[in-house]
Amino acid sequence: MEFKNLKELMTYLKDEDVCREYYAQLRWGGNPTCPHCNAPRPYKLKGGKLYRCSDKTCKKNFTVTVKTIFEKSKIPLATWMGSMFLITAHKKGISSCQLARDMGITQKTAWFILHRIRYIMGDPAPEPLENTVEIDETYVGGKFKNMHLDRRKKYQELNMDNKVGIMGMLERDGKARLTVIGNSSWKDVIRENVNSSALLMTDTHLSYQGLIYEFAGHTTVNHSQGQYRDGMTYTNTVEGFFSSLKRSIYGIYHQISPKHLQQYCEETSYRYNTRKITDKERFVNSLSNADGYRLTYKKLTQKL
Numbered sequence: 001m002e003f004k005n006l007k008e009l010m011t012y013l014k015d016e017d018v019c020r021e022y023y024a025q026l027r028w029g030g031n032p033t034c035p036h037c038n039a040p041r042p043y044k045l046k047g048g049k050l051y052r053c054s055d056k057t058c059k060k061n062f063t064v065t066v067k068t069i070f071e072k073s074k075i076p077l078a079t080w081m082g083s084m085f086l087i088t089a090h091k092k093g094i095s096s097c098q099l100a101r102d103m104g105i106t107q108k109t110a111w112f113i114l115h116r117i118r119y120i121m122g123d124p125a126p127e128p129l130e131n132t133v134e135i136d137e138t139y140v141g142g143k144f145k146n147m148h149l150d151r152r153k154k155y156q157e158l159n160m161d162n163k164v165g166i167m168g169m170l171e172r173d174g175k176a177r178l179t180v181i182g183n184s185s186w187k188d189v190i191r192e193n194v195n196s197s198a199l200l201m202t203d204t205h206l207s208y209q210g211l212i213y214e215f216a217g218h219t220t221v222n223h224s225q226g227q228y229r230d231g232m233t234y235t236n237t238v239e240g241f242f243s244s245l246k247r248s249i250y251g252i253y254h255q256i257s258p259k260h261l262q263q264y265c266e267e268t269s270y271r272y273n274t275r276k277i278t279d280k281e282r283f284v285n286s287l288s289n290a291d292g293y294r295l296t297y298k299k300l301t302q303k304l
């Protein structure tokens with residue numbers, strides 16, 4: 001399929017059969033396998049849409065959307081795919097209101113689509129970051145003035161900081177990752193995401209001290225002393241990356257609950273990590289991941 005933009009894509013995906021065929025090729029490459037037991041060569045039942053597993057103990061029926069993010073939704077595949085193109089092509093993310101207007105769907109449907117597509121934007125098996133890695137932390141949320149009075153009172157009574165800490169880690173000229181810090185220590189977050197062969201660059205915060213003994217190198221800039229660059233040592237790139245996360249959260253999504261924050265982090269990282277490929281490549285890449293989220297399947301299909 002040749003297309004460069006949404007209009008050409010939608011012209012090609014003119015009906016459900018074309019969409020199914022296209023996705024079946026991408027998912028199975030002409031050799032359908034049972035999504036329940038991975039058995040090859042299922043029977044094709046009449047009508048063409050339905051398959052039956054040829055394994056004697058399985059024998060289950062399935063379609064190409066079983067165990068994908070498209071499963072159990074009445075939304076046409078063309079709407080899914082068009083939305084996927086729009087969502088992944090937008091450099092700063094797209095709100096459910098905007099997606100609803102662009103695709104001619106209700107906001108509720110748009111919200112549902114966004115939620116599911118966001119799940120496949122994360123890298124299920126990320127490689128540790130390498131080479132020169134800038135690391136910094138930031139906090140999001142905590143805008144009490146925008147909060148409902150009852151909730152604000154509750155937070156203030158508990159003396160609880162409504163902010164959530166996020167660790168940003170970014171390879172210079174490479175990949176980036178954002179992780180909600182949660183209950184882990186900063187060092188544990190870094191250990192989980194960065195290869196010990198890397199050269200780390202951070203500010204002089206105490207929580208980063210000692211990393212030099214575990215990694216190939218660790219240089220710092222002293223932000224509290226007004227120092228932002230020392231030769232090749234700086235964290236400006238990762239700080240810029242935080243800005244795009246915050247622009248998405250405050251500018252496009254307005255407010256998000258802490259429980260969804262990691263998903264927004266994944267989405268921002270995804271956009272950054274695919275910045276050098278075309279919109280079409282990004283679309284095909286995302287669509288190929290539509291069945292690659294089995295670990296979170298249960299979570300995904302629970303009632304939203």
Ligand SMILES: [Zn+2]
Nearest residue numbers: 034037053058
């Ligand atoms: Zn089977």
